[in-house]
Amino acid sequence: MYRLPLICRETFLEFTSKQQLMNEIIVKAMAKSLKLEKNSFLDQFGKNPISLTRLKFCPPCPWLDCVLAAKPHGDASGTTYLLQDKEVEGLQVPKDDQWYRVPLTPDAIVFNCGDQLEIMTNGIFKSPIHRVVTNKKKERRTVALFFSPELTIKFESEFEFQILHIYHRSNHENIYYQYI
Ligand SMILES: O=C(O)CCC(=O)C(=O)O
Ligand SMILES: [Fe+2]
Secondary structure (H helix, E strand, C coil): CCCCCHHHHHHHHHHHHHHHHHHHHHHHHHHHHCCCCCCCCHHHHCCCCEEEEEEEEECCCCCCCCCEEEEEECCCCCEEEEECCCCCCCEEEEECCEEEECCCCCCCEEEEECHHHHHHCCCCCCCCCEEEECCCCCCEEEEEEEEECCCCCEECCCCCCCCCCCCCCEEHHHHHHHHC
16 A cells, blocks of 8 residues: 555545445345345455556557457456546457457446456356457556455355356465466
8 A cells, every 4th residue: 555656545545445345236236146145255255355456558559450458368356347548449358259349438437257256156257358459549548456355265156056067166376376
């Protein structure tokens, strides 16, 4: 906390703590939507979930065909909240071998399910692959906030009835270092 520049410290901390509340509401709603006890996923984040913010600045780039702002990936987090640039698009998702743009919605926050939540839900909620393309003329700024379970907490899928156990009991640290 003390390493945050003074000029943005207050705003940043307020944004993170409000977003943490929103995260709790969303993760509880996800559990309820699957007819599970509302805290089933939230509890698996542990008492001190990790929150990590990535402030991303991407300068204009003339080589659109060969330079990406982020290569195709799924987020290693539990959940991701993305504040997009107000004017410059870039985020894309694949479907049927094609990439589709995620449109800008002013001041909206894009929610993304991360790998950890995919594991907790045994793949019912998917951590979607996405990428970010560059823009020829304009710079682009985004703020991505990631919430993840404590590194050492053991978590597992909540579903006893599942036939297919895609994921084994694991913890964030194992999975994180296995896949990055
Ligand atoms: O900048 C963006 O629009 C998305 C960034 C992203 O996918 C990430 O930081 O994981
Ligand atoms: Fe991402």
